[in-house]
Amino acid sequence: MSILEVKDIKKKFENTEVLKGISFSMEEGQVVSIIGSSGSGKTTLLRCLNFIETPDEGIISVRGKELFNAANLSSDKHVREEDIRQNRLHFGMVFQHFNLFPQYTALENVALAPTLLKVKTEDEAKKEARELLDKMGLSDRMGNYPHQLSGGQQQRVAIARALAMHPDILCFDEPTSALDPELTGEVLKVIRSLAESHTTMIIVTHEMNFARDVSDTIIFMDQGVITEQGDAKELIDHPKMERTRQFLSAIAK
Amino acid sequence: MFVTVTLSLLEGFLSTLKLFALTLVFAIPLGLIICFGSMSKAKIIRLPVQLFIWIIRGTPLMLQLIVIYYGPGLLLGESPWVGLSGRFLAALVAFVINYACYFSEIYRGGLQSIPVGQYEAGQVLGLTKKDIFFKIILLQVVKRIVPPMSNEIITLVKDTSLARIISVYEIIWNGSSFIKSDGIIWPLLYTGAFFLLFSGLLTMLFHYLEKKLDYFK
Ligand SMILES: Nc1ncnc2c1ncn2[C@@H]1O[C@H](COP(=O)(O)OP(=O)(O)OP(=O)(O)O)[C@@H](O)[C@H]1O
Ligand SMILES: [Mg+2]
Numbered sequence: 001m002s003i004l005e006v007k008d009i010k011k012k013f014e015n016t017e018v019l020k021g022i023s024f025s026m027e028e029g030q031v032v033s034i035i036g037s038s039g040s041g042k043t044t045l046l047r048c049l050n051f052i053e054t055p056d057e058g059i060i061s062v063r064g065k066e067l068f069n070a071a072n073l074s075s076d077k078h079v080r081e082e083d084i085r086q087n088r089l090h091f092g093m094v095f096q097h098f099n100l101f102p103q104y105t106a107l108e109n110v111a112l113a114p115t116l117l118k119v120k121t122e123d124e125a126k127k128e129a130r131e132l133l134d135k136m137g138l139s140d141r142m143g144n145y146p147h148q149l150s151g152g153q154q155q156r157v158a159i160a161r162a163l164a165m166h167p168d169i170l171c172f173d174e175p176t177s178a179l180d181p182e183l184t185g186e187v188l189k190v191i192r193s194l195a196e197s198h199t200t201m202i203i204v205t206h207e208m209n210f211a212r213d214v215s216d217t218i219i220f221m222d223q224g225v226i227t228e229q230g231d232a233k234e235l236i237d238h239p240k241m242e243r244t245r246q247f248l249s250a251i252a253k
Numbered sequence: 254m255f256v257t258v259t260l261s262l263l264e265g266f267l268s269t270l271k272l273f274a275l276t277l278v279f280a281i282p283l284g285l286i287i288c289f290g291s292m293s294k295a296k297i298i299r300l301p302v303q304l305f306i307w308i309i310r311g312t313p314l315m316l317q318l319i320v321i322y323y324g325p326g327l328l329l330g331e332s333p334w335v336g337l338s339g340r341f342l343a344a345l346v347a348f349v350i351n352y353a354c355y356f357s358e359i360y361r362g363g364l365q366s367i368p369v370g371q372y373e374a375g376q377v378l379g380l381t382k383k384d385i386f387f388k389i390i391l392l393q394v395v396k397r398i399v400p401p402m403s404n405e406i407i408t409l410v411k412d413t414s415l416a417r418i419i420s421v422y423e424i425i426w427n428g429s430s431f432i433k434s435d436g437i438i439w440p441l442l443y444t445g446a447f448f449l450l451f452s453g454l455l456t457m458l459f460h461y462l463e464k465k466l467d468y469f470k
Contacts, residue, residue: 050377081382089379099374103392103469113378116388147470165378 001064003028003200004049004169009058011044018044019055020224026169026217029198033211033232036221037247042204045221046171049202050093051084062090062168092167096174098154100146106133106157107142110164117165125164132160136190152183156190163199170194172203208251212236220244258431258440265427266447269413272341272423276348276409283349284356291361309354314347315415321347322419337422344416348409355405363398364390396466403459407452424448 002025011019047053060068067087110129114120136156176184195214215232228241290302322343326332334343375385417426428441
């Protein structure tokens with residue numbers, strides 16, 4: 001059974017249709033990268049999966065369970081809010097701009113959600129947070145506040161924070177785009193090691209070599225539709241569609 | 254004479270302090286309610302609240318004191334503000350309304366300055382709305398509003414002297430009464446020392462608060 005199945009997601013903002021029917025599925029332990037030019041709807045798709053945006057149409061299922069179906073959107077706002085909150089627990093999100101909580105240390109940022117949601121006691125949550133930060137290579141930075149960390153360190157804290165909730169699927173929206181070039185390596189290394197330990201991930205990225213290396217599948221999006229998807233190396237090395245070829249050669253320049 | 258004057262001014266200053274403290278006690282929470290009203294999605298709430306804020310911030314506090322003190326009497330034929338305590342209450346009502354509106358605008362600025370990414374980061378972790386507000390947003394808002402709030406609160410210290418327009422016996426009233434009774438003006442000037450001392454204390458308190466919140470950016 002697929003861990004994630006997305007069927008015909010559509011999303012409109014005012015009059016512009018940003019997602020025009022997106023369908024794909026992925027298996028547990030797989031890494032899917034989404035590439036495509038600016039404005040093609042990649043961020044919007046991730047935001048729909050994390051229920052920050054509500055799709056106008058479509059179905060999202062995790063492990064065969066239908067989490068969202070636009071056809072039976074409840075009109076009761078309170079029921080809906082609690083449902084949405086529960087649905088979000090299946091997904092994790094790492095933002096382009098990290099969005100760490102400035103008033104908490106690295107350790108507190110990671111332990112906050114498990115503690116508040118009573119998934120764990122505070123001590124257990126802190127213990128796991130230490131282990132996660134350790135894995136991110138941040139053992140000596142746990143007591144630092146976000147403003148005392150480099151962008152690369154902040155992004156690694158953000159990854160640990162998302163992992164602490166043990167999402168089924170971890171999403172990344174251009175995790176290295178806000179970083180100085182010399183800092184992208186340390187973040188990509190961490191994501192690569194997550195891929196090696198079979199963390200299910202969807203990664204929106206402009207780093208083509210990285211996407212080719214770590215992903216099982218690549219999805220190419222253009223103007224709100226999936227133009228081409230397939231095996232990562234195959235798609236990068238031998239794209240079938242003219243549009244994909246154009247995009248890849250433009251990026252290579 | 255100095256002792257008599259000091260005692261009289263102290264008595265007036267007590268009334269000043271009472272007006273100051275009670276204004277804060279009521280205006281700080283009321284400001285939050287007005288703030289939520291002014292940011293409401295429902296036009297029917299938002300527009301009247303915004304109109305109200307505009308009126309209060311667009312007219313002198315002195316005028317508002319007069320309207321609140323004399324207005325009900327003119328309309329109802331009988332004033333609800335009787336005696337010294339009635340006048341004090343009228344002054345308090347005017348101050349609370351006025352300052353709540355100023356505070357509400359400071360809160361609004363503070364809330365709107367928090368990047369939407371902070372809310373979204375809380376949402377994707379599955380946190381409840383309540384936790385997002387109280388555990389993530391609130392302290393960041395507090396940090397941002399301490400400087401403008403301290404300005405406003407120090408202005409309030411001095412604004413309390415406006416209450417004498419409706420004969421609330423605060424410190425300036427008491428100080429100037431010596432002009433009539435004893436023909437001396439120095440007690441009035443002496444009141445300045447009380448204001449300086451008190452606003453100095455407040456300034457120190459707010460500096461301390463700002464320092465306390467300096468550990469994050
Ligand atoms: N909240 C919104 N309101 C209106 N339009 C929006 C909103 N969010 C996104 N859009 C529009 O939707 C389109 C797709 O945006 P999106 O951010 O999903 O693209 P993207 O593929 O992530 O691009 P980039 O590579 O630049 O990040 C853009 O034209 C954008 O202007
Ligand atoms: Mg984007």
